Amino acid sequence: DIQMTQSPSSLSASVGDRVIITCQASQDITNYLNWYQQKPGKAPKLLIYDTSNLKTGVPSRFSGSGSGTDFTFTISSLQPEDIATYYCQQYDNLPYTFGQGTKLEIK
Amino acid sequence: EVQLVQSGAEVKKPGESLRISCKGSGYTFPNYLISWVRQMPGKGLEWMGRIDPGDSYTDYSPSFQGHVTISVDKSISTAYLHWSSLKASDTAIYYCASRQYTGDWYWGQGTLVTVSS
Numbered sequence: 001d002i003q004m005t006q007s008p009s010s011l012s013a014s015v016g017d018r019v020i021i022t023c024q025a026s027q028d029i030t031n032y033l034n035w036y037q038q039k040p041g042k043a044p045k046l047l048i049y050d051t052s053n054l055k056t057g058v059p060s061r062f063s064g065s066g067s068g069t070d071f072t073f074t075i076s077s078l079q080p081e082d083i084a085t086y087y088c089q090q091y092d093n094l095p096y097t098f099g100q101g102t103k104l105e106i107k
Numbered sequence: 108e109v110q111l112v113q114s115g116a117e118v119k120k121p122g123e124s125l126r127i128s129c130k131g132s133g134y135t136f137p138n139y140l141i142s143w144v145r146q147m148p149g150k151g152l153e154w155m156g157r158i159d160p161g162d163s164y165t166d167y168s169p170s171f172q173g174h175v176t177i178s179v180d181k182s183i184s185t186a187y188l189h190w191s192s193l194k195a196s197d198t199a200i201y202y203c204a205s206r207q208y209t210g211d212w213y214w215g216q217g218t219l220v221t222v223s224s
Contacts, residue, residue, distance in 0.1 A: 001169075034212060036152075043202055043217050044152065050210045087152055091206070095168035096142065096154040 002026050002090055006099025014107045019075040021102045023088035028068050032092035035064050035073045037084045038101075044087065048073065080106060109133040111141075111203050111215035118221045119193050126189040127218045129203030136184035137161040143177060143188050144202045146217075155201075158186055193222045 003026040013019050023033065031051040036044040046055050048064035051071060061076045075082055083106055088099040114128040129141060142157040156167035158177045165177050176189040188201060203215040 043214050046212050046214070049212060053210060055211060089152070089154075094166050095156075095170075098152040098154065101151045 001095055002029060002093050002097050004088055004090055004097050004099040006088055006102055008102060009100060010103040010105070012105045012107045013078050015078055015080060017078045019078050019082075019104065021073040021086055021088075023066075023071045023073070023099050025069045025071070025090055027093075029090040029092035031067055032090055033064070033066070033071050034089040034091065035062075036087045036089065037082075038087065039084045078104075078106075109205075109207060109213045111205060111213055113201075113203060113215040113218045116219040116221070118223070120224055121193055121195055121222055123193050123222075124189070124191050125193055125220065126187050127201060127220065129186045129188075129215050131160075131184045131186070131205065134207060137181045139205045139207055141179070141186040142204045143175075143186075144204060145171075145199045146202070147199045152202075155188075160184075160186065193220075195222050195224075198222045 005024045007022055033051045035048040037047050038044045047058050047062050051066055052064045063074045065072050086102045090097055110132045112130050119125050137160045140157045140159050143155040145153045145155055154168055155171040156177050158165045158179050160179045160181045163179055178187045198221050200217045200219050202217045204212055206212050
């Protein structure tokens with residue numbers, strides 16, 4: 001199985017801060033990587049697919065980049081409504097696997 | 108509009124069987140794979156397996172192979188996740204998800220399964 005190492009596991013930042021979350025795959029996954037946002041009691045919401053494609057309707061302060069084994073998710077200016085847990089997911093090889101999640105809090 | 112609508116919450120006893128469902132609409136159902144994902148209480152996301160609604164071919168994560176069965180009835184655009192004998196450790200929220208031709212992924216709202224004596 002491909003291991004997805006996501007960091008940090010938790011993060012506290014202030015409104016307006018730039019937030020960066022990374023995900024490292026244990027082997028090359030090309031660009032088959034998603035980023036999700038999950039709020040308590042809700043289903044995961046896709047924000048970024050195929051590494052860098054912003055899902056329609058998602059604010060442009062969210063972005064993704066990377067290739068191969070190293071990927072980055074960025075919130076350019078943190079907003080209060082961005083408080084959630086974020087997950088990466090690879091879908092290059094079966095079984096698909098997720099990072100362990102990053103819990104984002106407001107300072 | 109692409110939608111995946113899942114069946115409602117279930118409360119079962121250990122040893123009982125259960126089948127939950129995921130109905131797709133707004134797209135050509137047989138053309139796109141459906142995955143199932145587990146989220147145990149307070150934990151992260153785990154991919155369980157997937158099915159091709161066109162030919163019912165399945166792939167399972169080794170962690171779930173033999174513990175659950177994924178099936179489909181394409182005539183009613185519905186995928187299923189089935190347990191023959193539930194355990195308390197099956198208590199979780201289960202999501203279905205499908206990647207569409209755009210590359211976008213759509214998720215169901217989740218089904219909470221509670222297994223308790």
